[in-house]
Amino acid sequence: MNYRFYNARILTMENADIISGEVWVQNERIIYVGDGCDTDAVYDRLHLKSIVWDREIDCEGNLLMPGFKDAHTHSGMTLLRSYADDLPLQDWLTKQIFPIEARMDGEMIYHLTKLAILEYLTSGITAIFDMYLTPDTIAKACVDMGMRCVQVSGMSGQSDFDESLQRTEQCYLKYNGDDPLLSYYIGFHAEYTCSKELLKSVAALAHKYKAPVYTHLAETKSEVEGCIERHGMTPAKLFDSLGIFDYGGGGYHCVYLNDEDMEIFRRRNLSVVTNPGSNTKLASGIAPISDYLTRGINVAIGTDGPASNNCLDMFREMFLVTGLAKLREEDASAVDAWEVLKMATVNGSKAMNLPDTDVLAEGKLADMIMIDLYQPNMQPINNIPKNIVYSGSKQNVKMTMIHGSILYENGRFADRYDVGEIYRKANEIIDSLR
Amino acid sequence: MNYRFYNARILTMENADIISGEVWVQNERIIYVGDGCDTDAVYDRLHLKSIVWDREIDCEGNLLMPGFKDAHTHSGMTLLRSYADDLPLQDWLTKQIFPIEARMDGEMIYHLTKLAILEYLTSGITAIFDMYLTPDTIAKACVDMGMRCVQVSGMSGQSDFDESLQRTEQCYLKYNGDDPLLSYYIGFHAEYTCSKELLKSVAALAHKYKAPVYTHLAETKSEVEGCIERHGMTPAKLFDSLGIFDYGGGGYHCVYLNDEDMEIFRRRNLSVVTNPGSNTKLASGIAPISDYLTRGINVAIGTDGPASNNCLDMFREMFLVTGLAKLREEDASAVDAWEVLKMATVNGSKAMNLPDTDVLAEGKLADMIMIDLYQPNMQPINNIPKNIVYSGSKQNVKMTMIHGSILYENGRFADRYDVGEIYRKANEIIDSLR
Numbered sequence: 001m002n003y004r005f006y007n008a009r010i011l012t013m014e015n016a017d018i019i020s021g022e023v024w025v026q027n028e029r030i031i032y033v034g035d036g037c038d039t040d041a042v043y044d045r046l047h048l049k050s051i052v053w054d055r056e057i058d059c060e061g062n063l064l065m066p067g068f069k070d071a072h073t074h075s076g077m078t079l080l081r082s083y084a085d086d087l088p089l090q091d092w093l094t095k096q097i098f099p100i101e102a103r104m105d106g107e108m109i110y111h112l113t114k115l116a117i118l119e120y121l122t123s124g125i126t127a128i129f130d131m132y133l134t135p136d137t138i139a140k141a142c143v144d145m146g147m148r149c150v151q152v153s154g155m156s157g158q159s160d161f162d163e164s165l166q167r168t169e170q171c172y173l174k175y176n177g178d179d180p181l182l183s184y185y186i187g188f189h190a191e192y193t194c195s196k197e198l199l200k201s202v203a204a205l206a207h208k209y210k211a212p213v214y215t216h217l218a219e220t221k222s223e224v225e226g227c228i229e230r231h232g233m234t235p236a237k238l239f240d241s242l243g244i245f246d247y248g249g250g251g252y253h254c255v256y257l258n259d260e261d262m263e264i265f266r267r268r269n270l271s272v273v274t275n276p277g278s279n280t281k282l283a284s285g286i287a288p289i290s291d292y293l294t295r296g297i298n299v300a301i302g303t304d305g306p307a308s309n310n311c312l313d314m315f316r317e318m319f320l321v322t323g324l325a326k327l328r329e330e331d332a333s334a335v336d337a338w339e340v341l342k343m344a345t346v347n348g349s350k351a352m353n354l355p356d357t358d359v360l361a362e363g364k365l366a367d368m369i370m371i372d373l374y375q376p377n378m379q380p381i382n383n384i385p386k387n388i389v390y391s392g393s394k395q396n397v398k399m400t401m402i403h404g405s406i407l408y409e410n411g412r413f414a415d416r417y418d419v420g421e422i423y424r425k426a427n428e429i430i431d432s433l434r
Numbered sequence: 435m436n437y438r439f440y441n442a443r444i445l446t447m448e449n450a451d452i453i454s455g456e457v458w459v460q461n462e463r464i465i466y467v468g469d470g471c472d473t474d475a476v477y478d479r480l481h482l483k484s485i486v487w488d489r490e491i492d493c494e495g496n497l498l499m500p501g502f503k504d505a506h507t508h509s510g511m512t513l514l515r516s517y518a519d520d521l522p523l524q525d526w527l528t529k530q531i532f533p534i535e536a537r538m539d540g541e542m543i544y545h546l547t548k549l550a551i552l553e554y555l556t557s558g559i560t561a562i563f564d565m566y567l568t569p570d571t572i573a574k575a576c577v578d579m580g581m582r583c584v585q586v587s588g589m590s591g592q593s594d595f596d597e598s599l600q601r602t603e604q605c606y607l608k609y610n611g612d613d614p615l616l617s618y619y620i621g622f623h624a625e626y627t628c629s630k631e632l633l634k635s636v637a638a639l640a641h642k643y644k645a646p647v648y649t650h651l652a653e654t655k656s657e658v659e660g661c662i663e664r665h666g667m668t669p670a671k672l673f674d675s676l677g678i679f680d681y682g683g684g685g686y687h688c689v690y691l692n693d694e695d696m697e698i699f700r701r702r703n704l705s706v707v708t709n710p711g712s713n714t715k716l717a718s719g720i721a722p723i724s725d726y727l728t729r730g731i732n733v734a735i736g737t738d739g740p741a742s743n744n745c746l747d748m749f750r751e752m753f754l755v756t757g758l759a760k761l762r763e764e765d766a767s768a769v770d771a772w773e774v775l776k777m778a779t780v781n782g783s784k785a786m787n788l789p790d791t792d793v794l795a796e797g798k799l800a801d802m803i804m805i806d807l808y809q810p811n812m813q814p815i816n817n818i819p820k821n822i823v824y825s826g827s828k829q830n831v832k833m834t835m836i837h838g839s840i841l842y843e844n845g846r847f848a849d850r851y852d853v854g855e856i857y858r859k860a861n862e863i864i865d866s867l868r
Contacts, residue, residue, distance in 0.1 A: 280757035311825035
């Protein structure tokens with residue numbers, strides 16, 4: 001499909017400028033971003049006489065920008081949204097979440113992932129970094145729905161680790177190249193669910209493929225204290241000492257990194273994926289985002305799963321990233337809106353190894369959203385990036401395009417989805433597991 | 435107009451039960467809430483043979499509930515949304531906000547209040563507690579738009595106080611009874627902008643009318659410390675010692691109340707209006723909401739003005755109330771979703787002296803919203819109140835009705851509004867003041 005978007009404001013995210021003009025999409029790629037005046041040169045460059053547009057979309061002055069990247073989630077946990085809340089963290093996890101998860105199968109996770117994808121689309125999220133239980137049915141859900149998905153394994157000592165390791169390797173080989181929407185990375189659940197021997201196997205696998213590794217890291221104070229008791233060092237230092245981060249990767253949450261940990265992140269070029277909604281709702285704490293930025297560490301944003309957030313809403317997360325930093329630093333100027341918008345887009349692409357999705361530019365993948373500026377929360381138009389971060393809401397997502405396909409537009413999902421059936425399935429599954 | 439809403443889920447907020455049935459609205463009042471089976475008895479009670487419905491609305495299983503009450507705002511500050519952010523609080527106020535405000539006139543505030551009202555409607559807010567500069571044009575904007583508005587004066591030593599006092603008294607007499615949408619209360623800006631003499635005049639006015647008094651209170655640590663330096667006691671104690679709270683009222687923000695202050699609030703039956711979005715963005719701190727609830731203090735929620743938030747979104751505020759309490763108490767069970775939902779509805783009505791707007795019940799005013807449960811963020815339907823507080827978004831507001839009029843429905847504003855003109859005016863005003 002060929003799309004011409006015209007009469008648009010455009011925030012490419014290459015810089016903070018907002019230009020007026022057009023974006024052209026041919027199949028899955030952006031072939032032009034500009035003021036729309038020099039189109040002959042574009043035709044020349046593309047060796048085309050003209051382009052037959054499948055649709056020409058008048059943006060009416062609304063904003064085109066790169067889609068948001070949700071750099072840490074567990075999509076299948078839509079099942080447990082509002083199922084168990086307002087509980088202390090350990091009770092929540094061990095008494096409510098784990099027992100239900102033990103009874104979930106791949107088909108259930110297929111349907112529950114589809115539900116999550118609908119929600120991502122309403123929030124302008126065009127790629128997810130998903131750690132959950134059944135990679136094959138997650139991959140199928142994403143391909144069926146058209147969602148870009150970077151999966152990461154969640155190996156832990158709670159299941160047969162040799163089998164997990166084998167499956168991770170299989171998935172790593174299978175899903176990097178199988179479908180342009182999919183990729184797969186090595187990951188493990190967390191230090192507190194993996195023995196040192198298991199962690200050594202993770203490092204060996206990473207070395208075998210010279211691959212980055214991702215994990216839940218320093219989410220809670222007690223996790224860090226427990227690791228120091230068990231291993232005499234912080235989780236970040238432990239992982240680094242075992243060679244796990246020799247080829248990069250990153251940590252989810254990272255609420256409690258100390259100076260030495262941050263130095264490891266800087267030296268290894270690791271990404272911090274912050275999850276402020278989850279860290280707030282589960283009372284885990286406030287991550288030191290200002291410190292990460294000062295050190296030049298790449299910070300991306302994730303929603304975490306819907307059991308611990310409970311929604312998949314990048315607008316909430318963006319406000320929380322800056323708001324909580326301001327509270328933590330007792331400084332209203334901490335972590336400004338532009339930094340946050342970069343985290344939600346460009347930095348997410350970097351953390352997820354999706355360099356072709358970071359900005360709107362010729363040759364990049366068409367993972368793009370349209371923000372409705374003609375809603376009252378975006379008016380007056382004093383400063384669009386600040387409006388998005390401080391005032392934005394799902395209500396402002398006018399269109400979500402992934403890989404050149406429009407999947408959500410003007411409050412309606414693509415016709416290819418049977419939305420009612422997805423809702424029905426989710427309710428049927430929770431009823432069957434209660 | 436007579437409306438029959440059928441096929442609804444109904445959360446009356448009288449208790450946490452969700453019933454299936456109907457809500458009938460006749461003119462500005464709710465005349466029936468129930469399962470829709472015993473309608474003959476309703477006709478009898480109303481001495482009617484039947485009702486001619488102007489519209490019968492199939493709710494398709496979506497949720498009817500009382501509208502949200504925004505118990506502290508400065509609507510006219512829409513002008514300054516994203517105009518000055520990421521600045522230290524004092525610079526923000528003195529260098530950016532005050533100079534522009536000094537140049538705003540009543541007509542500007544009329545248009546800017548209309549812009550804010552559009553935004554309230556998108557968030558299901560059906561009543562506002564508004565403190566701003568020109569009460570007559572604010573009143574006119576609210577009546578013209580159909581918004582329920584409780585105004586409160588913002589007297590301070592920064593303008594001619596005698597004149598302010600006189601105007602407050604005039605407004606108090608005029609706007610309590612002038613229009614069913616309007617009411618007016620005595621208020622002053624804050625301790626740090628009022629001398630002791632001025633505060634004594636406020637107390638005298640409150641005594642004259644046996645009226646409650648409202649003010650910004652203990653918003654920042656430095657405000658409380660400054661007051662102790664100036665007067666040897668906290669702001670709450672100072673006001674109480676002067677008799678300001680003898681007939682009730684409340685405080686906006688209340689981030690830094692100590693035990694003695696809380697005891698004053700309990701004894702005087704004062705309301706705390708918490709503003710977590712603003713307190714976060716301006717790095718003011720986290721209010722001790724759990725302590726207020728433990729003491730039985732009425733806690734309501736406000737957005738504060740759009741210059742300091744920057745949006746008028748009750749869903750953001752609700753998540754922040756519980757999320758920040760959880761962080762503050764380091765306890766994921768602190769301030770549960772049901773408590774928050776009461777704050778946003780019933781407790782707001784109490785704080786704003788709007789007893790007829792608190793719940794959905796026969797005889798109450800028809801200030802009602804419909805929440806779209808068939809959006810992905812509300813599925814599966816494990817627990818509707820938790821879904822609203824933890825996952826809800828403006829996107830879920832399917833309808834907003836105030837005083838029996840539907841003002842926002844399915845993403846569209848009432849035909850009586852010229853939305854484009856309201857946006858145009860707001861941009862014109864900021865351009866003229868830059």
